[in-house]
Amino acid sequence: MCGIIAYSGNRSATPILLNGLRKLEYRGYDSAGIAIHSDNTIHIYKQEGKVENLVQSLGNYEEDPTHEAGHVGIAHTRWATHGPPTTANAHPHGAGQDGVNRIALVHNGIIENYRDLKLKLEGEGCVFLSDTDSEVLSFLIDSHYKDDLAKAVSAALKEVQGTFGIACLAKAEPHKMVVARRGSPIVIGLGEDETIVASDASAIISHTRQVIYLDDNDVAIIEGGKVDIRTLDARPVKRETSDIDWSEDAAEKGGYDHYMLKEIYEQPTAIRNSIRGRVDLDKGTAVLAGLGLEPREIVDIQRLLIIGCGTSMNAGLVGEYATEDFAGMLSEVEQAAEFRYRNPIVGSKDMVVAISQSGETADTLAAVREAQEKGALVAGLVNVVGSTIARETGRGIYLHAGPEISVASTKAFTCQVSVLLMIALKFARSRRLSREAGIQIAKEIHRLPELVEEVLKQNDHIAKIAEDFTNYTSMFYIGRGYLFPVALEGALKIKEISYIHAEAYHAAELKHGPIALLEESMPVVALLNEGPGKEKTLGNVEECRARKSPVLGVITEGDEDAKANCDWYIEVPKSPQYTATITSTVALQLFSYHVARLKGCPIDQPRNLAKSVTVE
Numbered sequence: 001m002c003g004i005i006a007y008s009g010n011r012s013a014t015p016i017l018l019n020g021l022r023k024l025e026y027r028g029y030d031s032a033g034i035a036i037h038s039d040n041t042i043h044i045y046k047q048e049g050k051v052e053n054l055v056q057s058l059g060n061y062e063e064d065p066t067h068e069a070g071h072v073g074i075a076h077t078r079w080a081t082h083g084p085p086t087t088a089n090a091h092p093h094g095a096g097q098d099g100v101n102r103i104a105l106v107h108n109g110i111i112e113n114y115r116d117l118k119l120k121l122e123g124e125g126c127v128f129l130s131d132t133d134s135e136v137l138s139f140l141i142d143s144h145y146k147d148d149l150a151k152a153v154s155a156a157l158k159e160v161q162g163t164f165g166i167a168c169l170a171k172a173e174p175h176k177m178v179v180a181r182r183g184s185p186i187v188i189g190l191g192e193d194e195t196i197v198a199s200d201a202s203a204i205i206s207h208t209r210q211v212i213y214l215d216d217n218d219v220a221i222i223e224g225g226k227v228d229i230r231t232l233d234a235r236p237v238k239r240e241t242s243d244i245d246w247s248e249d250a251a252e253k254g255g256y257d258h259y260m261l262k263e264i265y266e267q268p269t270a271i272r273n274s275i276r277g278r279v280d281l282d283k284g285t286a287v288l289a290g291l292g293l294e295p296r297e298i299v300d301i302q303r304l305l306i307i308g309c310g311t312s313m314n315a316g317l318v319g320e321y322a323t324e325d326f327a328g329m330l331s332e333v334e335q336a337a338e339f340r341y342r343n344p345i346v347g348s349k350d351m352v353v354a355i356s357q358s359g360e361t362a363d364t365l366a367a368v369r370e371a372q373e374k375g376a377l378v379a380g381l382v383n384v385v386g387s388t389i390a391r392e393t394g395r396g397i398y399l400h401a402g403p404e405i406s407v408a409s410t411k412a413f414t415c416q417v418s419v420l421l422m423i424a425l426k427f428a429r430s431r432r433l434s435r436e437a438g439i440q441i442a443k444e445i446h447r448l449p450e451l452v453e454e455v456l457k458q459n460d461h462i463a464k465i466a467e468d469f470t471n472y473t474s475m476f477y478i479g480r481g482y483l484f485p486v487a488l489e490g491a492l493k494i495k496e497i498s499y500i501h502a503e504a505y506h507a508a509e510l511k512h513g514p515i516a517l518l519e520e521s522m523p524v525v526a527l528l529n530e531g532p533g534k535e536k537t538l539g540n541v542e543e544c545r546a547r548k549s550p551v552l553g554v555i556t557e558g559d560e561d562a563k564a565n566c567d568w569y570i571e572v573p574k575s576p577q578y579t580a581t582i583t584s585t586v587a588l589q590l591f592s593y594h595v596a597r598l599k600g601c602p603i604d605q606p607r608n609l610a611k612s613v614t615v616e
């Protein structure tokens with residue numbers, strides 16, 4: 001998704017902006033640009049394609065007096081929404097007359113009423129050079145501009161429907177930049193006599209750990225190290241300063257070929273951090289203070305409704321099964337966009353858990369607001385500290401998985417499932433589950449990091465299997481019960497990064513239609529971990545093989561019966577199926593990774609995908 005970096009201070013802005021853009025590359029983008037204020041002029045440079053194209057187009061900028069003297073600037077990586085990924089559509093967008101930029105703007109988000117605004121502005125003589133909604137916002141600010149950028153920004157934003165995180169400059173105010181947000185994150189990094197603004201903290205951390213997260217409809221006026229935050233009505237507001245609690249190394253590749261592989265390997269540590277201090281092995285329960293619930297209040301909750309998108313929704317499905325299984329309590333998982341656009345039946349007896357790695361997904365955020373509006377208790381299960389969902393829910397559990405840079409989510413999923421198992425355990429212990437049974441589950445959750453370490457040792461074996469899969473164009477993934485979400489997540493991962501079409505089915509569903517597609521060229525990945533339903537899934541495997549579909553089984557270590565029925569197999573340690581969701585998913589993450597690597601796919605930045613989906 002688009003990224004923003006902006007700088008005001010006493011250093012030359014250009015190298016800082018270019019480095020910031022490099023840090024934002026992981027979010028996915030198709031063009032990049034910068035604007036700097038120098039010699040009382042706003043200079044805009046932009047290029048289609050990679051940040052390196054932009055860097056090359058700037059030539060020897062380090063010795064260029066214009067760049068040396070430019071101490072204020074804004075920059076952007078664009079992921080096309082309105083208009084194709086061309087240089088003209090790249091940000092920053094200037095606005096002014098006769099080729100002179102009076103305003104320059106970078107924008108994340110979507111201006112929904114841009115067509116109406118554009119017509120009006122064209123009527124006033126504005127000439128647009130791009131197809132974007134963002135350029136309309138730039139001209140709108142210019143149309144309000146007299147001598148105060150903050151006033152013009154506020155006036156323009158009052159006319160806008162949609163979402164935005166913006167940073168802008170005015171020609172007549174050479175030391176100032178103004179940033180604002182509604183629905184799209186803006187983080188302000190506080191340095192010594194300098195300020196670095198970005199759409200996510202990874203672009204700031206090399207400069208400072210002290211940050212302020214803007215709230216919706218905040219407008220910040222920044223000059224060097226001075227930050228003045230106001231509402232759209234110019235009322236001064238105070239926002240808390242917080243510390244980023246992860247290191248710069250955590251956001252680097254650390255010797256791995258790809259962030260995805262690094263993040264797969266980080267999972268034992270990430271899960272350890274997620275469960276640290278939260279699993280009570282004596283009482284057989286979980287300690288989840290962030291939920292802010294007394295046992296009495298937990299008993300009053302009649303339903304656990306879990307919402308999320310993509311991988312987070314798949315994790316939610318494990319949460320649904322575990323809540324029903326451990327606590328005997330009604331639980332449902334729902335795709336967040338579906339939830340928000342229906343008229344959902346939800347109220348004060350429901351607890352809604354919103355799952356989001358980024359904490360910024362537009363559909364999940366809107367679903368949170370809808371659930372709050374309807375009086376439900378809403379908690380966030382979020383990785384990015386200080387993100388919008390974390391702040392708006394006000395209660396919840398951080399994953400502590402560390403920064404997830406690769407677009408394809410890996411460690412967030414396994415940490416989400418770990419936390420959901422703890423939530424289910426907590427709810428279960430406040431209800432019917434005995435201490436002994438609780439202790440058993442707590443112990444299983446507690447040994448997850450070791451189990452994942454065992455799976456990672458299979459890396460070479462999995463890489464070898466992957467060699468046989470590079471020529472397939474379509475695959476099925478099947479599983480039952482707890483293992484169905486694993487099939488969903490496995491299929492999502494392979495299609496995202498290796499571009500192989502993959503569908504996940506409840507194993508029993510195969511017979512109701514999809515079986516028609518089985519043939520030699522359609523391999524099936526079967527989740528065969530020991531436990532309920534395994535024998536039945538083995539039966540489905542036989543049906544597949546009878547139709548010549550080759551089968552890759554993910555099986556419990558030492559299960560000879562399963563081995564005999566599969567063309568390839570990956571063994572994961574023996575564990576109950578509720579934790580096998582994690583070990584089996586790790587095996588399938590590695591499988592997807594190696595298939596994608598062997599096919600030469602751009603693993604960390606798959607085509608058309610963005611790390612954080614802040615548009616609907």
Ligand code: F6R
Pocket residue numbers: 309310311312313355356357358359360361364407408409410492496611612613
């Ligand atoms: C898949 C993936 C996406 C995200 C989804 C939700 O690998 O990353 O499916 O899971 O876009 O994102 P978050 O969890 O940030 O709300």
